[in-house]
Amino acid sequence: MSDALDKAEAAVREASTDTAAVQLAFAAMELAKLATQQQAQQPSQQHACEHQHKQGRSAGEWIGIACAVCVGSVGLAFASLAIAIAACCATGCFLILRSIWQSTQKGK
Template identity: 65%
Template sequence: MSDALEKAEAAAREAAVDTAAVQIALAAVELAKAAQAQAQAAPPQHQCEHQHKARRPAGEWIGIACAVCVGGVGVAFASLALAILGGTAAIVVLVLRGMWIDYRKGR
């Protein structure tokens, strides 16, 4: 009877170990299913809803820089032309003023 009891105890231990292993495996499968379902249901956190514009290529930036440089040179020449025009106008006004003064004095 002792031999049969030992065999029964060994079988019971083996069944208990197998049952625990099966329960752990089933719990792991359920956990994996839940994690997968949650990952599919929730959208990624760092995505925004608005549309991003495409970035400009390097060639376009170089073109913009060249246009700004040419525009700057144009503004510089326009400023120089206005300065020359202002100086010329001042000289003409002074000459006309001198002529007017001479005319009024009767020279």
């Protein structure tokens, strides 16, 4: 890259007799040449890479994941509610059975 900068500086020095606008134009042309050379070299570097790159998720996949999380969360909430109701029912049954047990023990 320093070689390209040296070329650009040399072009600017050569254009010292020209106006500043022409000098800037020459420098811009050198930088454009450098950019096209670098772009031409990049595909050859990419082909040297043997492994495959994993593509990112699309918007549809993210929406599907979000819907699955929402449905799972609602299901988990209903399951927690069902467990709480079952625990209350079991406690009520236990208290009723204990009361019946105590009343039968007093009668003996």
